[in-house]
Amino acid sequence: MNPPRLPPAILLMGPTASGKTAVAMALADRFPVELISVDSAQVFRDMDVGTAKPDRDTLACYPHRLIDLISPEESYSAARFCSDALAAMAEITAAGKVPLLVGGTMLYFRALLHGLADLPQADAALRAEIDAEAAAEGWPAMHAKLATFDPSTAARLHPTDSQRLQRALEIYRLTGRPMSELLAESEQQKPPYDLLSIGLLPSERAVLHERIARRFDEMLLAGLDEEVRMLRAKYTLHLNLPSMRCVGYRQTWEAQEGIIPLKELRDRGIFATRQLAKRQITWLTNSFEAENYDCLDPALADRIAARTATFLGA
Incomplete structure (x- = not known):
């Protein structure tokens, strides 16, 4: 006899601005999935504009777990993510649905897939x-x-x-x-799930760069500067906190303090986001056995939905 199949779960990974959220929502429209965010910036409360966090209306229609967990004064670790994600996956599976983990924090995905070795600190x-x-x-x-x-x-x-x-x-x-x-x-700590790992990668890096620039411009227009000022007034923050090291927030803080010229904020923010995307692509290419799709393909959502249907036997 064949052993019983493990419960299914889907991982949707990709660099910033690759369209992960849109694909996740398209899958949620077609399949009994529940979304789990895999994003080390979106765990922070009140950090909405600069993290590209889904807005309230979107979250009302497509709830995401592991968003708005902690204050920007706090830190969140890969170990805590694994604990929180496995608990959320168990709840979703128990409810008869499929966990869909979506995000770009590759360290979290790797920790979930391969466990966290209990290695001693350097001496x-x-x-x-x-x-x-x-x-x-x-x-x-x-x-x-x-x-x-x-x-x-x-x-x-x-x-x-x-x-x-x-x-x-x-x-x-x-x-x-x-x-x-x-x-x-x-x-041996690997999660007890039958996993479908999907990667979104750009066929043309220049087009992804255009998306990144456009989205950063949208963040500036949406009030990224005002959001950082609000955070600094509401919380006790400094530049070395993980929250303020996030791309966009650091550059905005530095512009507010005069560390960098205000006129350079846009270019520096876009450059830092491109560097983040480059690191994410390197992780995804070298550290995961994912089925990769061109994130610039107009039929992307349909192609991934077809693969998901096969995976789930739908």
Whole structure:
């Protein structure tokens, strides 16, 4: 007998301005899905304009879980996301619906899919000790040492890859356990779902850049400057908080403080958003086994709906 199928869940991933929300809403119109936001900026309350958070009318029609969770004064981690997302997925599945996780925070997607390895923090003194050994013996000799107790990790590292060799040796000396063993335990934390992973990638990067510029202009017209002033008046904030490090918010704060010229806010905001999109595309291309679709395809929603229908047996 075949084992029973795990409950289905859908991951919809893509860079900023790739049209993820529109596709998610189109799927919600056709299938029994409930949306879970995977966005490290939209977890903050009162940060609406600069995060491109769906407006109230949209959220009323298409509720998103994991939006507006915390104050901009607080921090939100990948570990907390995993806990919150798995709880939401369980509730949605219990209600007979399908979780649809949509967003662009690739670290959160990766943590959910591969778990969070319980690796120790860096130890400066121990690293200095390892570096001293390597200076005396050479990194190939350190690689040979690693191979005696963690052959799996040694097999995937080059004998002169000093940074990764140092980390693997450090972990073993701190925990008494090979890094490969700790990572294997992390892999066993994968969510108990039959997952359809969909990636949205642009066939023409220049067109995505045009979308990014247009959307940032819309944010400025919608009152991004006023929103940042409101946040600074309402909360106790500083530039090193995760909320204020978000793209758009940092540049707006810096313009308000005169750190950058006001006339440069638009260009700097657009450039920072492009850099974010580049990182998201790199993550999506290199770190996930997703079925990728051209986010510029006019028939995008229909193509993904057809794939979803096959996946769900609808």
